[in-house]
Each structure stands twice: as structure tokens, then as C-alpha cells.
Amino acid sequence: MSVGVLRARGLATVAATFAVGAGIVAAAPAAALLTGPVGTPPEMITPLVAAPLSSPHPVLGADNRIHLVYELFVTNPTSSVMRLEQLQTLNARSHDSVIDTERGSRIIATLAGTDLDGAIKPLVPASTLTLAPAQVTRLFLDATFRKGARVPGRLEHRFTFTLTPPAGPPSLHTVVSGSTHVVDVSPVVIGPPLSGARWLVNGGCCFPASYHRTATLPVNGAFHAPERFAIDFVQLGTDRKLLHGPVSDLRSYRYFGSKVLSVANGVVVGLQDGLPEQTPPNFPANATAQTAGGNYLVINIGQRHFAFYAHLQPHSLLVHVGEHVKQGQVIGLLGNTGNSDAPHLHFHIMDGPGPLSSDGLPFELRSFFSEGTITSPIDALLSGTAATIGHASRGHHRHELPLENEVISFPR
Ligand SMILES: [Zn+2]
Structure with missing residues (x-):
């Protein structure tokens, strides 16, 4: 006290x-x-x-x-x-x-x-x-x-x-x-939610707080911070550009439709499907708390940890509630559904199955390579500008949480 x-x-x-x-x-x-x-x-x-x-x-x-x-x-x-x-x-x-x-x-x-x-x-x-x-x-x-x-x-x-x-x-x-x-427990160690190179960690940890961290939602009579450690993954090309065509065309984002992978063995405990793709670069006008995640999956990966994958393409979900999944298994395709202004995978770990009524937990990726950390304005990527990547955090990482604006690659 x-x-x-x-x-x-x-x-x-x-x-x-x-x-x-x-x-x-x-x-x-x-x-x-x-x-x-x-x-x-x-x-x-x-x-x-x-x-x-x-x-x-x-x-x-x-x-x-x-x-x-x-x-x-x-x-x-x-x-x-x-x-x-x-x-x-x-x-x-x-x-x-x-x-x-x-x-x-x-x-x-x-x-x-x-x-x-x-x-x-x-x-x-x-x-x-x-x-x-x-x-x-x-x-x-x-x-x-x-x-x-x-x-x-x-x-x-x-x-x-x-x-x-x-x-x-x-x-x-x-x-x-x-x-x-202060909880004396090691974070869960997970595999990659995507494959390939140059995935930008957007809305990531830690300070100043991202739009994910500040989403403290009043749900069922209590505040919750489910997105405390969430990451929005978008992929840069070899030219370090996000956009390769008209901003409103989903095909301009070459990573649209990328395979989303289960980060661990687990059981599917929740999903939402059937919501339509949105048109970049605007957020939908009528998003609600229930539709914000678009088409999503919740997978119980054990030890009171639940993996959440959001904004998936409609009808791309390859698993059903109750199904056991393996780490690395393809579970859906990266889309632009729900409260999204450009194709991305929203990923986080939470302490319960409810996307709104849980609290975010930290996680560590088993292995990734960081190209560094973007130093140019992130918003400029949506106007077709190439990113400038600084040296911060550049190199191989094991059992660490990638941080805001890092550009990371996953082992094949
Ligand atoms: Zn997000």
C-alpha cells in the first residue's frame, strides 16, 4: 500500500x-x-x-x-x-x-x-x-x-x-x-504471423503510445486495453515503397492477399467473416466496435494467451471454430476489412477470447531480422513515397518484441 x-x-x-x-x-x-x-x-x-x-x-x-x-x-x-x-x-x-x-x-x-x-x-x-x-x-x-x-x-x-x-x-x-x-512471468514466444521480407511494424510498442495502446475500451462495465501490444503489418517492396499504383486500388498493395500464419499451435475459439473490403485510403464511415476488426480469427494458444488476427479478406478464413491449428499453418489471407484505411494484418496477443473485453499481453518473436527503423514520415508511404530506413535495431533478433516503425523479415 x-x-x-x-x-x-x-x-x-x-x-x-x-x-x-x-x-x-x-x-x-x-x-x-x-x-x-x-x-x-x-x-x-x-x-x-x-x-x-x-x-x-x-x-x-x-x-x-x-x-x-x-x-x-x-x-x-x-x-x-x-x-x-x-x-x-x-x-x-x-x-x-x-x-x-x-x-x-x-x-x-x-x-x-x-x-x-x-x-x-x-x-x-x-x-x-x-x-x-x-x-x-x-x-x-x-x-x-x-x-x-x-x-x-x-x-x-x-x-x-x-x-x-x-x-x-x-x-x-x-x-x-x-x-x-509487476508480473514475474516471461512473455509467450511465438512464430511469425506472416512470411517474407520488409514488414513494417506500424502502431507498435511502446512510447509515445500508439493508437493501439490508447484504445482503452469501456466494455462490460470495465476498461480493457486489448491492443496494448498490437502491430499493424504492412509490407514494403524492394524499392521501400508501400504503394505501387492508385491509392484506392487494393492491387496497388502487392502484399494484399498475403498468407496469414498461425503463430503457435492452438484451437480456434472465435471468428468473424463476410465483411466486405474497404476502399483505401479512407476509414469506413460506419465502423462499430463489433465490425472494427473486420474478418478476424481468435486462436487459443494456451496458458491464457489468445492470438488475434484482424482485417482478413472476406471468405478467406481457412479454419473453423473448434479446429486445432499448427504453428505456421495458413489460416487466412491479409485483407482490408473493418476499420482499415489500407491493407494490413492487425495482430496481437490478449489474455482472453473476447477481442474487446481482453487485455493485451506482450509477446516475443522467436526469430526475425530487422532492416532498421523508418525515419521518414509514415503517412508519406500512402502517397507513394519510398521509406527511409535508419540503423536503429538493425540486425538479427531472437526472442524479442519488434518495436514501432521497424522493418522486419521473417525466416523462411
Ligand atoms: Zn491495428
Whole structure:
């Protein structure tokens, strides 16, 4: 359990804030310790609450770093305007006196200014660093460690922020919140979902958060992040171009119709078929949560891991629910169905069979070669421009997660 810490400055303001709050807390002085059971930490009113969506699972990225990828939902429970100034990710089981920068440091990372701004994605369009009274926002974090480092068993977060009440001066506060266990389980290791060379990892891990990571869906009364580690695969030609013809012609994307492979042995537990192809470069106007994935397959690959393959060509699915599949087996063809603006394979691993009600889990590819990481604008690929590929992460990789904008090839 983490205990909030209020700095001395401005406490009277906080007390007044709570006194005029929306009934969340009675008009107790914010700085006063509340009487609690003997032997338990002191109880203190905190003017910020951070809660993890789920506990992070470590994964080794192609940058040779261990990544802890997770989200915090942050609430301003006061009637003051909150401005976030700094966020420090802490090793909850360490102390400030430990100065080893990678193994035992109390402070794992510090975000402020534009970096903190970049981590915040409100649920609806809103200011990032400023939270209105009673507003909730989301932080998308990526704590990294060098390969071989001992990853903390628990994280917590020190928020520094100002509160400005309806009448009165702003005051500075610090609260430690957002305690989360770190899961001590190795990621699932899988085979390739496609074959061939120069597959671009689009919407990939980790920071700043991709459109996949920020899809925290309110489903069945709870938030879920099924696409936390999702990848949209598109293939570049030998000329490093995506497009070889009119942008609206599916045949201009030479990888359209590529064979999609099962990444592991498993059992088909869900599918959707019959949805039509869309016309690039536009998203369909009428996509719903149910049709967003287009034609898809869900395959239970064991150990509470489910592989999800989306946007497949209509009537290209080669397996049926209940069928056992082998790793490397062709299960469908890459298409452009559902909420898609160009042919691609959306692939991810999740912790349940429901594409909307699951949480994304990390995975490591058994083997791949990285040509490097694209440094030119990704959007320019849809105008026929050739990609510029930098050296980042170039080389052979084993048991790693390919990262955003890498161009990778799978062994034949
Ligand atoms: Zn996707």
C-alpha cells in the first residue's frame, strides 16, 4: 500500500478545496492524519488518485531494453484545477538512498514538460497537463531497463502538481499513488504471423503510445486495453515503397492477399467473416466496435494467451471454430476489412477470447531480422513515397518484441 504525502505548502487551500468538493470527502483538514487501526500506515487525504489498468508484464524489445508497458487512470478528486508538473516512476521496494541507476534505484524515471505531456491521453479531447475538477485522465507509461537488469517487483508513482481553487492562490503538492505489482512471468514466444521480407511494424510498442495502446475500451462495465501490444503489418517492396499504383486500388498493395500464419499451435475459439473490403485510403464511415476488426480469427494458444488476427479478406478464413491449428499453418489471407484505411494484418496477443473485453499481453518473436527503423514520415508511404530506413535495431533478433516503425523479415 502506498501512502500519500502532502507537502506542507498550501495545505489550508487543500482543506478548503475538499470542504467545497462534491461530497467526496467531508471537510476534514487535508493535512490531518486520520485515525486508523493500530499497526497500519497513517491515513491521509490525497488530492490525486492514480490507478493502474492492469499490472505490467516485462518484455524484451528489439532495442535490447526490457519494457514495462502500462496505463494509469489519474483522477483529480478535488474542486480545484489540477496541473501536473512532474511524474516519477518509483521502485516501491527500494529507498532513496540506493543510487544504482539500473538495479536498485528508487527513482526509475522522471517525466516532466513535453515528455509528461506526451504520456497523457485524455479519454476525450481535453487539455493534457491540466485536469478540471473531478476529471479523469490517462497516462501511458513505458518504464525501461537494460537487458539483464532486475526489474522491480512493484512500482509506484510520485506526482507533483499544483491545485488552483476557485478562489485563492495555487498550491504545490506531491502524492505517491498508482502502486502496481509487476508480473514475474516471461512473455509467450511465438512464430511469425506472416512470411517474407520488409514488414513494417506500424502502431507498435511502446512510447509515445500508439493508437493501439490508447484504445482503452469501456466494455462490460470495465476498461480493457486489448491492443496494448498490437502491430499493424504492412509490407514494403524492394524499392521501400508501400504503394505501387492508385491509392484506392487494393492491387496497388502487392502484399494484399498475403498468407496469414498461425503463430503457435492452438484451437480456434472465435471468428468473424463476410465483411466486405474497404476502399483505401479512407476509414469506413460506419465502423462499430463489433465490425472494427473486420474478418478476424481468435486462436487459443494456451496458458491464457489468445492470438488475434484482424482485417482478413472476406471468405478467406481457412479454419473453423473448434479446429486445432499448427504453428505456421495458413489460416487466412491479409485483407482490408473493418476499420482499415489500407491493407494490413492487425495482430496481437490478449489474455482472453473476447477481442474487446481482453487485455493485451506482450509477446516475443522467436526469430526475425530487422532492416532498421523508418525515419521518414509514415503517412508519406500512402502517397507513394519510398521509406527511409535508419540503423536503429538493425540486425538479427531472437526472442524479442519488434518495436514501432521497424522493418522486419521473417525466416523462411
Ligand atoms: Zn491495428
